[in-house]
Amino acid sequence: MRILLFTGKGGVGKTTVAAATATLAAKRSLKTLVVSTDTAHSLADALAVRPSEEPVEAAPGLYLQQVDTQRSLERHWGELQEYARNVFSELGLDEITSEEITVLPGAEEVIALLELREQARTGRWDVIVVDCAPTAETLRLLALPEALDWHVNRLLPIGRRVLKAVSPVIRHVAKISVPEGEVISAGERLHRGLLEIRELLTGDNASVRLVLTPEAVVVAEARRTLTSLSLYGYRVDAVIANRVFPAEGADEWRRAWVEAQVRHLTEVHESFAPLPVLTVPYLAAEPVGPAALAEVAEELYGTADPFARPSVEPPMRITADELSLALPLADRDDVDLARKGDELIVTAAPYRRVIALPSSLARRTISSAALRDGRLRVRFEAGGAK
Ligand SMILES: Nc1ncnc2c1ncn2[C@@H]1O[C@H](COP(=O)(O)OP(=O)(O)OP(=O)(O)O)[C@@H](O)[C@H]1O
Ligand SMILES: [Mg+2]
Numbered sequence: 001m002r003i004l005l006f007t008g009k010g011g012v013g014k015t016t017v018a019a020a021t022a023t024l025a026a027k028r029s030l031k032t033l034v035v036s037t038d039t040a041h042s043l044a045d046a047l048a049v050r051p052s053e054e055p056v057e058a059a060p061g062l063y064l065q066q067v068d069t070q071r072s073l074e075r076h077w078g079e080l081q082e083y084a085r086n087v088f089s090e091l092g093l094d095e096i097t098s099e100e101i102t103v104l105p106g107a108e109e110v111i112a113l114l115e116l117r118e119q120a121r122t123g124r125w126d127v128i129v130v131d132c133a134p135t136a137e138t139l140r141l142l143a144l145p146e147a148l149d150w151h152v153n154r155l156l157p158i159g160r161r162v163l164k165a166v167s168p169v170i171r172h173v174a175k176i177s178v179p180e181g182e183v184i185s186a187g188e189r190l191h192r193g194l195l196e197i198r199e200l201l202t203g204d205n206a207s208v209r210l211v212l213t214p215e216a217v218v219v220a221e222a223r224r225t226l227t228s229l230s231l232y233g234y235r236v237d238a239v240i241a242n243r244v245f246p247a248e249g250a251d252e253w254r255r256a257w258v259e260a261q262v263r264h265l266t267e268v269h270e271s272f273a274p275l276p277v278l279t280v281p282y283l284a285a286e287p288v289g290p291a292a293l294a295e296v297a298e299e300l301y302g303t304a305d306p307f308a309r310p311s312v313e314p315p316m317r318i319t320a321d322e323l324s325l326a327l328p329l330a331d332r333d334d335v336d337l338a339r340k341g342d343e344l345i346v347t348a349a350p351y352r353r354v355i356a357l358p359s360s361l362a363r364r365t366i367s368s369a370a371l372r373d374g375r376l377r378v379r380f381e382a383g384g385a386k
Contacts, residue, residue, distance in 0.1 A: 001120065001123075001125055001126060001127070001128065001205060002126065002127045002128070002205050002206075002307050002309070003120070003127075003128045003130065003200060003201065003203075003205060003206040003207075004018075004021060004127065004128070004129050004130065004206075004207060004209065004306075004307075005130045005132055005201065005206065005207070005208045005209070005234075006018040006021070006129070006130065006131055006132060006208075006209050006211055006240075007132040007133075007134075007208060007209075007210060007211065007225065007229075008134070008210055008211035008212050008218075008222060008225070008240075009134060009212065009217075009218050009221050009222070010134040012211050012212055012213045012218060012242055012243075013211055013213070013240075013242035013243065013280070014131055014132065014134075014211045015036070015038070015042045015043050015046050015131050016046055016242070016287055016293070016296065017209070017211050017240055017242060017280070017296070017300065018034060018036075018043070018129050018130070018131035019034060019043060019046040019047050019129075019131070019293050020287070020293040020294070020296035020297040020300060021129055021209075021297060021300070021301075021306060022034035022062055022127070022129040023047075023059060023062060023290050023293040023294050023297055024294065024297035024298075024301065024306070025062075025126070025127040025129070025306075025307055026059055026060065026061035026062035027061075027294060027297075028307070029061065030061070030126035030127045030307060031061060031124060031125050031126045031127070032061060032062050032063065032125065032126065032127045032128075032129065033055055033063045033064075033065060033119055033124075033125045033127070033128045033129070034047075034058075034062070034063070034064050034065070034128075034129040034130075034131065035064075035065045035066075035067065035112065035115070035116055035119070035128065035129070035130050035131070036065075036066060036067070036112070036130075036131040037067070037109045037112035037113070037130065037131070037132055037133050038131060038133055041066060042131075043064060043066065043131050044064060044066055045288070046287075046288055046293065047059070047062075047064055047289070047290065047293070048288055048289040048290075049064060051064075051066035052064070052065070052066060053065070053066060053067065053068045053071065055119070058290065059290040062290070065115070065119065067111065067112040067115045072111045072112075072114070072115055109132075109133055113197045113201075114193055114197070116128065116130065116197070116200075117193060117196055117197050117200065120200055126307075127307055201234065202232075202233045202234055202235070202314065204309065204310075205309060205310075206234075206235070206310075207234075207235045207236065207237040207238075207310035207312065208229055208234050208235065208236045208237070209236070209237065209238045209239070209240055210222050210225060210226060210229075210236055210238070210239045210240065210272075211240045211242055212239065212240070212241055212242070212268070213241065213242055213243045214241055214243075214244060214260075214261040214264035214265045214268065215260075215261075215264060216264060219264055219267060219268055219271070222239070222268075223271055223272075223329045224329075226272065226328055226329055227327055227328060227329050227330045227348050227351075228348060228351040230315040230325070230326045230327055230328055231315075231325070231327060231346065231348045231351055231353050232351075232353055233314065233315055233316055233353075234315070235310050235312045235313075235314060235315065236275065236312070237275070237276075237310040237311070237312050238275060238276050238277075238278055238306075239268060239272045239275050239276070239277045239278070240277075240278050240279075240280065240300065241265060241268060241277055241278070241279045241280070242279075242280045243280070243281075243282040244261060244265070244279045244280065244281050244282060245257050245258045245261055245281075245282050246258075246281055246282070265277070265279075271329060275312075278300050278301065279299075279300075280296055280299050280300050281299060283296075313326075315327075316355075318358055318360075318361070320360070321361075321364075321379060321380050321381075321382060322377060322378065322379050322380065323344065323355075323357070323361060323377075323378045323380075324375050324376060324377045324378065325346060325355075325375065325376045326374060326375050326376075327348050327371065327374060327375065327376050328374040329374065330348045330371065330374065330376075332371055334347075334348055334349035335347065335348050335349075335371050335376060336349070337369050337376070337378065339366060342356060342357050342362040343355065343356055343357065344357055344378065346376065361380050364380040364381055364382075364383070365380065365381045366378055366379070366380055366381075367379045367380060367381045
């Protein structure tokens with residue numbers, strides 16, 4: 001099963017390109033599901049179907065799923081809500097309702113991803129295409145499983161220890177919120193679910209495609225997105241330049257745009273090399289419906305196989321005495337490294353990742369660290385304790 005994620009700045013054409021790619025997959029007889037983490041119904045609009053919570057067939061072999069965040073929340077987070085409610089009331093805050101929980105940053109996208117995992121598990125799909133939220137949210141969402149992993153790892157064992165040591169009476173008097181056994185297991189279930197999603201999305205069969213338009217502001221943001229996706233361990237396997245003005249027969253107004261776009265496209269090629277840069281022309285009308293989307297996909301991929309396993313390496317590499325992480329386009333001044341026990345904290349401002357060191361490196365002293373050719377290399381001293 002192949003997973004393709006599409007992200008980029010707001011309005012650049014993520015939904016269109018995701019829907020076009022999914023349409024092409026179905027045309028090539030691959031069982032295809034396209035999912036949106038977006039609460040707007042743009043994906044259904046692009047495919048010209050009614051949004052549906054269960055996968056609905058939009059064209060032969062092409063299914064669309066629009067996650068109903070609220071319903072899904074009730075299914076997945078019931079027990080956690082209960083826990084959150086108790087904590088909030090102990091803190092003297094108003095009782096939190098399930099509607100309010102969805103307002104937590106990233107919660108909606110996380111819920112959409114939990115649904116994605118369920119679909120992936122069915123074994124029903126050859127290709128799953130994900131239309132992600134715009135850049136900033138997507139990054140937070142993609143980082144979330146790992147960030148949560150970090151917190152949950154710390155919190156859960158404490159919860160369990162306290163649970164054993166503290167009797168209900170003391171708990172009442174001390175007014176500390178101790179997760180009940182059942183709730184801990186709900187927390188653990190969620191945690192496991194998130195880990196599975198991360199494995200799925202950073203695994204050998206998943207890759208991210210960065211959508212942009214050839215404009216200065218958009219390109220600048222796409223460059224930062226590439227760095228941060230790599231920081232978090234996601235493979236980016238292509239850049240898609242959408243809305244490229246055709247040069248032929250241009251009047252003066254359009255000629256200015258064509259010239260500016262050519263300049264930005266040159267920069268895109270240089271910046272993102274060796275990634276392929278695929279282009280889609282600015283069409284005369286909005287590409288809506290399977291036929292128009294199939295044409296977009298033709299323009300985009302030509303005869304290439306966009307569903308082959310990604311050939312790009314994972315960003316992180318670990319050898320006997322080195323951990324290295326690709327940070328393409330990262331500015332030296334923005335990169336920082338810190339060590340905290342068995343963890344390495346890598347910052348590529350404004351983003352940060354906590355990496356649990358493998359046991360082979362965890363007890364060894366760092367001998368050097370350098371950022372060279374877009375790769376952070378951390379070397380460890382041979383053998384011995386720290
Ligand atoms: N190559 C193109 N030519 C003409 N119109 C396009 C092209 N690509 C996208 N559009 C149109 O531009 C609009 C925005 O595209 P789309 O919804 O795919 O962007 P998006 O990145 O998903 O936006 P959002 O960030 O809001 O989710 C849509 O009306 C779409 O039909
Ligand atoms: Mg969209």
